[in-house]
Amino acid sequence: LDVDGYYNHREFPTFDGQIMRNIVTLNEFVIERQSDFPYASGDLSRLLTDLGIAAKIVNQQVNKAGLADILGSLGDTNVQGEVQQKLDVFADDVFISSLRGGGMCCGVASEENDGYISFDNDIGQNGKYVVLFDPLDGSSNIDVNVSIGTIFSIFRRKSSIGDRANINDFLQPGRNQVAAGYVIYGSSTMLVLTTGHGVNGFTLEPSIGEFCLSHPDLKTPENGKIFSINEGNLNSSPKAIQEYVSWCKEIDPKSARPYSARYIGSLVADFHRNLIKGGIYLYPSTKSSPNGKLRLLYECSPLAFLVEQAGGEATDGTQPIMDIEPNELHQRVPYYVGSKNMVKQVGKLLSQQRAVKA
């Protein structure tokens, strides 16, 4: 989609005498691209619109987290044993309500709920899709005003239309995703989306309350100079990862090393920066998280879909993330994602380490 050759004839006068032009909203873009989908009936477009509405509602509260009484933890703990912050419980409720009411989706699964939720109302059971999401990733950063995000993954249901959703609708490999994306609540609020035809970024224009196309056809550089890892875990990470981080720190003008270490502690923020600038995010297996910390179905898999569509790669160190056959909703995996050549280099080191051990 060429944003210049599209709606560029359309101008909006603003109240202060300016002109707004080249405005392409998320809804217009999705409808325009509807023909990209096989048997497009508009249902996926509607579903993406439902997600966009929920994102705007969550954004409202995130933007005033420091002011409203919504700050601070609810005191409960979620299935991960993490103290639930009020804002992530609120975000979970908003996305579930928007999807339940939208009728395009027959069920959801999220980080905040032990099991999946089947929408048993009659419109829900006719929904073609299921959505898995992390409503507010990085929520431990809420009360220190660091960027946080929502991550979502969309599959066509496996169960028959009209039936209740079942676990097989959710335990699907990343290859089956029909769409995936994230919302980053940062200096501006962006929604970054793929439906399998490239990656497009939309920035929320608060004055009109619309996500507007701002980053058409996003591609990630094949090489980067940024590595993102919690070095506090390094000594309990695989030797190959310790080796890679040391390599990143060596001085070598030819390969622009040492690289820069950038780690925000909010996956969506680290992923988004590396997607645009180039880089690699690593969350290996560690002593405290022997299978890694990040969740396959609603963190690693959707971001893997996006990064592959943008020309990057995502692996668990043994296979592409999107090839993994899930066996439970909250399954954790080691995660290496970002610029293609950086991820390949880490994968090679890990396979060499396995060969030596074998």
Ligand code: P6P
């Ligand atoms: P650590 C936040 O809890 C999260 O899931 C990701 O957003 C983030 O990248 C990672 O965990 C941070 O984990 O162990 O480095 O604090």
